[in-house]
Amino acid sequence: MTHDPSGPDQVPAQADDEDSPDRGFFGRIFDAFTPTEGEEEEDADNGARPTRLPPGLLNLRRMRVEDVSIPSIEIVSVPVDIEWDALVQVFKDSGMTRLPVYEGTLDSPIGLVHLKDFALRHGFGSQATYDLRAMLRPLIYAPPSMPIGVLLQKMQQDRMHMALVIDEYGGVDGLVTIEDLIEQVLGQIEDEHDTEEDQYWTVEKGGSYLAQAKTPLDDFEEEIGMRLVDPEEEEEVDTLGGLVVLLTGRVPTRGEVVPHPAGPEFEIVDADPRRLKRLRVRVPDVDAG
Structure with a gap:
């Protein structure tokens, strides 16, 4: 399968001048933190690392798709x-x-x-x-x-x-x-559909909760009036997302429903391969009410 996303309605090809606006904002950032050939040789002669990118910007080169x-x-x-x-x-x-x-x-x-x-x-x-x-x-x-x-x-x-x-x-x-x-x-970008930073969960129609994975477990247990971890596990998990990972032994995928032995169900609303972001929690007593 082949595909060429370029076309007459796309942005023109990059100009030879490195300061051309056609290079794009991220292109200029990427080049600004990429050492030239001479700089690489100088760093090598001094025994220094060839690049000195801040950790975040370093990801642009060291991380793959x-x-x-x-x-x-x-x-x-x-x-x-x-x-x-x-x-x-x-x-x-x-x-x-x-x-x-x-x-x-x-x-x-x-x-x-x-x-x-x-x-x-x-x-x-x-x-x-x-x-x-x-x-x-x-x-x-x-x-x-x-x-x-x-x-x-x-x-x-x-x-x-x-x-x-x-x-x-x-x-x-x-x-x-x-x-x-x-x-x-x-770092993490919250959009207008994400829950507010200081509002870890919202109550949906029907009594279920739409919660951030980073919701403090103690606060949520107090909200629903139910203990979700045993005393010996309290030191192992602090958040709802951590609880779900503890229950499954892995990072669940989007759309997966994870049952809790006490009755609640955790539906994975938003996640990537490395972390959970948002959960929908259905608590039986709340649903019945």
């Missing part, structure tokens, strides 16, 4: 022939604004659909002219070994926020967003 991408099994995607109602439900359930679209299987991606395009074209119920193919946007394809700084620069140049990771056989190996890459430099 495969280090930050989510595996293919966790990708929320839709077939090109999906019905209008089903597409609305996927957007609603996943909370995603961009969804990869495939033909046949995910290994044959043909683009992505953006929630904004869907809403502008069809409003809140106009199905008469529904045509998913007409709304498709192009995708970027990246090999697992690509440095995240290179992909970040390419995304900024091509004005795309999502890339599929393609293995050596042309199959889809994972997915990465521009937010995933920027977080490796700046």
Whole structure:
């Protein structure tokens, strides 16, 4: 499978002048912290390390796409022939604004659909002219070994926020967003749909809780009036996310439901391969009330 994301409607190729605005913001940052050949030789002569990047910026060169991408099994995607109602439900359930679209299987991606395009074209119920193919946007394809700084620069140049990771056989190996890459430099980014920093959980309709994985376990136990860890485990776990990892012995994937022996269920709402982000907690007594 081949794909060339460049085209007449894309950002022009980089100019020879390194200060050209076409290089993009991230390109200039990346170059600013990349030593020249002469600097590398000088550092080598002095016995110093060839680069002195701050830890966050160093990730642009030392981390690969495969280090930050989510595996293919966790990708929320839709077939090109999906019905209008089903597409609305996927957007609603996943909370995603961009969804990869495939033909046949995910290994044959043909683009992505953006929630904004869907809403502008069809409003809140106009199905008469529904045509998913007409709304498709192009995708970027990246090999697992690509440095995240290179992909970040390419995304900024091509004005795309999502890339599929393609293995050596042309199959889809994972997915990465521009937010995933920027977080490796700046740290966790909370958007307008994330719970507030000082508000660890919100109560949803029906009595379930939408909670941050970093919610202090003691506070949440007090909220629901239930002990979730045994006394001998109290020193091992401090947060809801830590409790779920303790229950499973691993980092669960998005969409997975983890039962607790005492009755509550933890649904993984948002996660990446390294950490949990948001959970939906269903407590039987609360649901019954």
